[in-house]
Structure formats: structure tokens, C-alpha cells
Amino acid sequence: MGETLEMILNYSVNLDGLKKMITSPDEQRLVWPDSKFPFFDTEWLEKLAFNDGHRSYYCLMDGEPVGHLALRRTDDAHIRRIVFVVVAPHCRQKGIGRFMINEIEKICRREKLAEKLTLRVRSHNRIAKSLYEKCGYRVYAIEGTAMDMEKLLISF
Ligand SMILES: CC(C)(COP(=O)(O)OP(=O)(O)OC[C@H]1O[C@@H](n2cnc3c(N)ncnc32)[C@H](O)[C@@H]1OP(=O)(O)O)[C@@H](O)C(=O)NCCC(=O)NCCS
Numbered sequence: 001m002g003e004t005l006e007m008i009l010n011y012s013v014n015l016d017g018l019k020k021m022i023t024s025p026d027e028q029r030l031v032w033p034d035s036k037f038p039f040f041d042t043e044w045l046e047k048l049a050f051n052d053g054h055r056s057y058y059c060l061m062d063g064e065p066v067g068h069l070a071l072r073r074t075d076d077a078h079i080r081r082i083v084f085v086v087v088a089p090h091c092r093q094k095g096i097g098r099f100m101i102n103e104i105e106k107i108c109r110r111e112k113l114a115e116k117l118t119l120r121v122r123s124h125n126r127i128a129k130s131l132y133e134k135c136g137y138r139v140y141a142i143e144g145t146a147m148d149m150e151k152l153l154i155s156f
Contacts, residue, residue: 003061005096010056010068011047017058017065018083021088030125031086045064047072047083057107059100066091067100069139070115071113080114085128093098101135109153 010017025037036043048056049072059067071080082104087096091133108114119127119137123145137149138140 005099006060007057007100008060010048010058011050013045013050013056016038018044018068018084018086019055021065021068021086023089027086027089030122030128033122041042044084055113056120057100057104059096059103061091062098067081067096069100069104071082071104071108071117074118078115080108080117082117082119085119097131098135101131105135105151105153115154116152118148118151121147121149123147 001028001152017116019039022031022039026113028035028039028119034048044138048054050056053073057068058065059069065088067085069085070083072083074081082101085097085100087100105117108117112117118140121132123129123142129147135151137151139147140150141148
């Protein structure tokens with residue numbers, strides 16, 4: 001790719017870019033299965049609130065938002081959860097999803113945000129599951145269609 005990719009902290013939790021990337025109720029259900037449709041800003045803002053220790057990031061390609069993911073705080077200070085992963089439909093299959101996961105791991109190591117990352121993917125979402133497997137995430141729990149995956153960022 002000739003384009004420049006970068007991850008930026010969405011400190012003010014601007015939802016405009018994220019909303020544009022979610023183009024149908026089915027897609028929204030992949031990103032957050034229990035969310036209200038149409039997109040209800042308040043519930044997303046609650047889940048992403050910077051002051052509660054959560055962090056939202058945009059992936060910019062040549063300065064334009066083309067991907068989003070967030071880190072949620074967990075009860076364990078060493079573990080954060082990756083949520084709300086989405087790449088704009090017209091930018092998929094170009095390595096942006098993989099770039100975002102790699103970058104967030106670097107950010108977690110550099111800023112000592114987490115020693116382990118977890119995430120949840122639906123078993124029918126084979127594309128996302130394949131992405132996470134290729135990035136080194138392993139299933140540690142299954143509950144119905146929900147598969148919980150994890151990756152250690154530091155070795156003890
Ligand atoms: C899942 C998603 C984020 C992947 O983003 P992406 O930028 O297209 O992914 P990448 O180009 O980095 O591809 C990484 C890997 O994902 C898998 N993948 C991506 N697109 C795929 C496709 N159409 N078919 C099969 N596998 C695919 C492949 O394993 C790929 O590795 P490869 O390039 O070596 O084949 C994107 O499809 C998306 O936004 N989906 C809708 C929302 C969603 O499901 N979010 C995840 C919630 S848990």
C-alpha cells in the first residue's frame with residue numbers, strides 16, 4: 001500500500017467516523033451485538049468514556065478515518081479488552097484490520113496499558129476470527145456463539 005496509516009487516540013470520543021463505517025444493522029451487530037439500532041450515541045459514549053479509563057482509536061489513511069477500535073478497562077489492571085473493531089467497507093482486505101491490532105499491541109506495550117489483551121468474537125464471524133488468529137489470539141472460552149480470545153503481550 002502506498003498510503004500512510006496511523007492510529008490516533010480519539011480523546012474527545014467523536015463518533016462521526018465510527019458511524020460512517022457501520023453501514024447496516026447486521027454490521028452493527030457484529031461490532032456490538034447488543035447495541036440499539038439506529039446507532040444511539042449515548043450508549044456508545046458510555047462504553048468509550050475516556051474518564052472511565054476506556055480508549056477509542058481511529059485508524060487514519062492519508063488523514064481520513066478508515067478504521068476504529070477501542071480498549072475497555074477490565075477489573076484486572078493488567079488486562080484490557082479490545083472492542084468495537086471495524087474497518088470502513090470500501091477499505092477492507094487491505095491489511096488495515098491487521099495494522100490496527102498490531103498497532104494497539106504496540107501502544108499497550110509502550111504505554112504499559114496492558115500485559116494481556118482479550119476480545120470477543122462471534123463464531124459465525126469467520127473473517128474477524130481469522131484476523132485475530134493470524135494476529136496470535138487464542139480462544140480461551142466459548143459461551144453459545146461468543147468466543148473469547150486472548151493474547152499475552154509480555155512473556156514472564
Ligand atoms: C473484521 C474486519 C475488521 C477485518 O478488517 P480488514 O481490514 O478487512 O482485514 P485485513 O485486510 O487486515 O485482513 C486480515 C485477515 O483477516 C481475514 N480476512 C479479511 N477479509 C477477509 C475475507 N473477505 N474473507 C476471509 N478472510 C478475510 C484474513 O485472515 C486476513 O488475512 P490475510 O490478508 O492474510 O488473508 C472487517 O472485515 C470488518 O470491519 N468487519 C465488520 C465488523 C466486524 O466484524 N468487526 C469485528 C467484530 S469482533
